Amino acid sequence: MTLNIGHRGFSGLYPENTMLSFQKALEAGVDGFEFDTHLTKDGEIVVIHDEKIDRTTNGTGFVKDYTYEELKQFDASSVFAGQYGFNYIPTLREYFELTKGMDLMTNIELKNSIIWYDGMEEKVIAMIREYGVEEQIVLSSFNHYSIMKCKKLAPELKCGFLDSSWLVNPGEYTKSRGVECYHPSFRSLDEATVAEVHSHGIEINTWTVNETEDIQRMFDLGVHSVITNFPDRVNAVKQGR
Structure with missing residues (x-):
């Protein structure tokens, strides 16, 4: 059964990559999460998508x-501000x-592509x-060198190559x-x-699948998981509604 993975939480209806977004995704019945990590000036691992805070905070x-204490002063409500x-x-x-x-898949995207x-x-x-959650983790990145470093450091952890290039023979490359x-990207997938x-x-975890017809097509193709901003829509497809 294809897994329902909340993209930055329930980011279609709540501020992305926030505790509220994660909590609301849990309430919606997700099978797991996909989110992004960066490091602060003082070495704290924070959950935010962009290298800059301009788009998602005030x-x-x-x-x-920024140090983490400095970052915490900003409101990360983005387009949902107020x-x-x-x-x-x-x-x-x-x-x-x-x-x-909790029995959840956690896909951590390492944002080591623009800033190392x-x-x-x-x-x-x-x-x-x-936290002892090795069996529940997938580490991914568009920087494949970062993923190869992860495999060297922790060969027991599952890893994924992010790709937006319509790669030729991606299974052979990954294996x-x-x-x-x-x-x-789900748009690159066909039978x-x-x-x-x-x-x-190789498992396929595809992004960012938001429309009902696209969700259904990914289910029909048999991908391992769909990463979505709207986990409620994925569950509706699962339940045949």
Whole structure:
């Protein structure tokens, strides 16, 4: 059965990558989460999508230039500002505390593509091991060098190559590098591509699938999970509504 993965939580209706968004996704019945990590000036692992805070908060500047205590002063409510009160940028630790003991898939995207955060892989892996959730994790990145570093540091962790390039023979590429998952845009997937990926024993976790007809098509193709801003819509498709 295809898994329902909340993209930055329930980001279609709530401020993305906030504790509120994660809580609302849990209430909607997700099978797991996909979210993004950066490092602050003082080395805290924070959950936010962009390198800069301008789009998602009422502040400006780069995540890397603020301490975590400074970052927490900004409202991360984004386009939902004023609707749900004040929402701060959470830490990875807060996410793990929220979901402790739950049977969830957690796809952590390492944002090491534009800014290379030295030591982020080590920090994230150490926290995963601290909480004992190794079997529930997928680490992904558009920076495939970052993923290869993760496989070297923690070969037991499942990893995924993010891709938006309509890669030729993505299953062969992924398998040859010892990586377990392929994370493409859903628009790049058809029966032949899915068959090639599956022929190499690779899981497909595809993004960002929001419309009912696209969700249904991904179910029909048999992908491992759909990453969506609207987990309620995915559950409606699952239930045949």
